[in-house]
Amino acid sequence: MNWTEMFFQSWSGIVRTIIVGTLAYVFLVLSLRVSGKRTLAKLNAFDLVITVALGSTLATILLSESVALAEGMTGLVLLIVLQYMVTFISIRSPSFSRAVRSEPTLLLRNGAMLSEAMHRARVTEAELETVIRTSGQRGFTNIEAVILESDGSFSIIDAAQKRQSSQSDAGT
Structure with missing residues (x-):
């Protein structure tokens, strides 16, 4: 085991994390502003799953060098679009709404x-x-x-x- 790599690998990794992390964060904030408050409402378990998935995707973009910024941004947009579609259909279809949401x-x-x-x-x-x-x-x-x-x-x-x-x- 290489103990020095456990604490520091390279300056390029740190610079990548700063640049990609900042851009991904700004992109996520802008995307959430465009998609509306409902995206992170946490009104039910489905909403919570989306919130956790967004955080996990952002963490992957930040820390995984094998995931390009464009791929990560695509993943974030996909989650937000899917959340929007589910809420859009839920409003129009009571049976779909019952299938994806729990009742009090x-x-x-x-x-x-x-x-x-x-x-x-x-x-x-x-x-x-x-x-x-x-x-x-x-x-x-x-x-x-x-x-x-x-x-x-x-x-x-x-x-x-x-x-x-x-x-x-x-x-x-």
Whole structure:
């Protein structure tokens, strides 16, 4: 094993990384601006996969000398175009949308856990309790609903919030 190459191989590799990395980064930022906010929205697992794939592609462009800048830029554009096509078709086709996106799941209603929904979502009672504690609640009794969102986050609607919302809606 050549220990010196582990830490430094050549100045040309460093210069290549700086030049190609800067150009690839600028290209990615411009491409994301053109493609719109939805490309990195992370609304669901599919969006997260695209975000990770973009990062992985950028890293490959930066560090792999066998990938030319033009090839890497093509890969970035391809991922963005595919994301755009999937969202475009999803908006127009409910069946396609259901196939590529997950729906939010109601895990708790009126203080009662929905065991079957929790089982399908692979959420344990202990995890649900942790989510509720993290939100500042003391227990299930004051919770109107807990929803596992499409992006994997949890939404908690407590009964007091719902009453306040209903009262403010009635007052308008």
